[in-house]
Amino acid sequence: MDDFVLQGQSQISFRDFMQRALYHPRSGYYQSGSVRQGAKKDYITAPSISPLFARCLAHSLAPIFKKNPTWSIAEIGPGSGGLAAELLAALHQHDQCPESYCLIEPDINLRVQQKALIANQELCLVDRCQWYGTLPNAFSGVVIANEVLDALPVHLLESDQTGQLSSVQVERGNDGYQWASSVLCPDVYQAFCDREIPRHHHYRYEISLDIAPFLQSLYQRMNQGVCLFFDYGYSRSMYYHPQRHLGTLQAFRNHTLIDDVLMQPGDQDISCHVDFTLVAESAVAAGFDVIGLTKQMYFLYANGIADVLQYFQKQLSHLDFLRYRQSAHILTSPQEMGELIKLIAFSKGGPIQDDIIGLPS
Template sequence: MNLASPKPHSLPVPEPVALEHSRRLAEHIAAAVADSGGWLPFDRYMELALYAPKLGYYAAGAAKFGRLAADGSDFVTAPELSPLFARTLARQLGDVFELAQSAQVLEFGAGSGRLAADLLLALEAHGTPCEQYCIMELSGELRARQRETIATAAPHLVGRVTWLDTLPDAFAGAMIGNEVLDAMPVRLFARRQGVWCERGVTIADGRFAWEERALHGPLPEALAPLDALPAGQDYVTETHEAASAFVRSVAPLLARGVLLLVDYGFPAGEYYHAQRGQGTLMCHYRHQAHDDPFYYPGLQDITAHVEFTGIAAAGVDAGLELLGFTSQARFLLNSGVTSLLGELDPSDLATFLPATAAAQKLLSEAEMGELFKVIAFGRGIPAEAMLTGFAAGDRSHTL
């Protein structure tokens, strides 16, 4: 049985081995649908599609992170795009080390290991070396890739890296997550002719399909701003219980230092806007974006933009202090990315042109500069201290 959606004509056809892997995951999800009475909430479908042991997208062997479809990857992140991202972030982390009196980093979901490798090198070059770099990564395949990346780029520093099987009881230093929240399962809701429904997954005509069920309980509190929608307007959106729960779960670990999260998204006022009526759910396969989460499960990423007001509330409710919220562009500019660019030799075109092109993507409002945001929480940081990355253009008031 081919449970996946028919292939969108613009997307490349997976290799036979990949198709077989997807088929096995689809059957695993289909069994979960059957066990749930024929209807699975979308957040559970997304959890299985991404994280089912040995089968989910992040639990199996796809390349995922890279710059081109030709390398087998599906999307590019800021660290993959340019070492300027890590070199600039390292300046902020150096300050955090001093404030926290601890030169340790704990990274959640380290991807290919590129950010870890570049940060270790940049922190050393900046004169604020990292004493211990901890990585919390559940995927064995990604752990192996991270180790290889770090050992290749910074062989003399790989001994400072530790992969954790469980979270520590307490941590002092800098906790970071780059594009971690957007890959956490979301619930989907739809309003049809004034009635709110939860969107879930069923099987119809032998394929995964959407099915909406009317809500019988209260609407999630996050959707309260949508009560003001015009009576006849249909609407689809997401709520982010898993991402908020993640922040609440890691907040108690921070004994002293900063939790820094970078991701794409909006404050609630922008997220739950009347004009954002189709939600933000998106899938990525071979650097092409589309909106069908049923296309070959396990071979594509499934994401949603982050609703940062809920993230801020989760951190504060868990006892952390909100230290700042701003765009990625403003954070990088505040942290000195332009001075790093100024160190490049314009006559060395082979280095200068790719570096400036990458910087344009990181900073441009039309690229990553505005869509991506940076939010920081702290504990035990002196009241008079201000993180450099938020010195100008802080938008905490919009949360």
């Protein structure tokens, strides 16, 4: 068994397990040099299903770039590069294509794949793309992150029949890694108390300490602009609902939900839904102004997904159009991505709420 997870320790927090399983420089899931999103990969994201998501996003962003023509786009975690290619092309149709599109991608091999995909589009706009490991300093523009926050590591806590809390740890077992228990770390318990998370018996809690510093770093690197984060999640009251006693932690491989999140670290995706109350609190604490929160389906409806689908009906074969129509259903259906994926937006450096189409006023 590869020791890149425990690294000689007898026991580690689940937060450290998740961090190493996903981001270890040599063996982490996201450091493999392979694109993990798409129909033939481990999981799908809204941009990877079809161009519909990018077309609607362009419709929402066009007024911003008309008002701020020198702004750029930065995409955190650009995956295959498909959203960058489709979004640039769609904004070009609106005559609002930014001069610069920053792909925040630390993996060199993925950068090569992203560049090749963007360069291979009918409307080649790869000359507008630059690659960075982190958001460039003094950035002005729109930051886009799709399913990024749900991949940040979390601490796990468990309560017993009396409500007593303990920390969920990971250790080596006979056939791999196994769960263990330990006393609570003071800073994790303090976060639990500060957030006024409801107490339940026989309950597993997911506590993120990584979202706040992530957004703080983002704020410090931005000069002005707006951030759009799309992710699976709930408000805090719904996140810690009594019926959600097993939490939201899950693992995927080859589009299959894996019951054992400790199995084969580095070879399967691990994610955890987002506490959007925490995201809003952390954004405000960092200095951002929160613009709004909405469900993905409302955002896409407001930005004309029905009209976009009608446009493609005239451009595509019948079979291809049926695929696009199915993708629209996945993107907007409450039983699919439409209700569970939310968009939260926040800004720095000035009021722009009225410029973003699809957010509640």
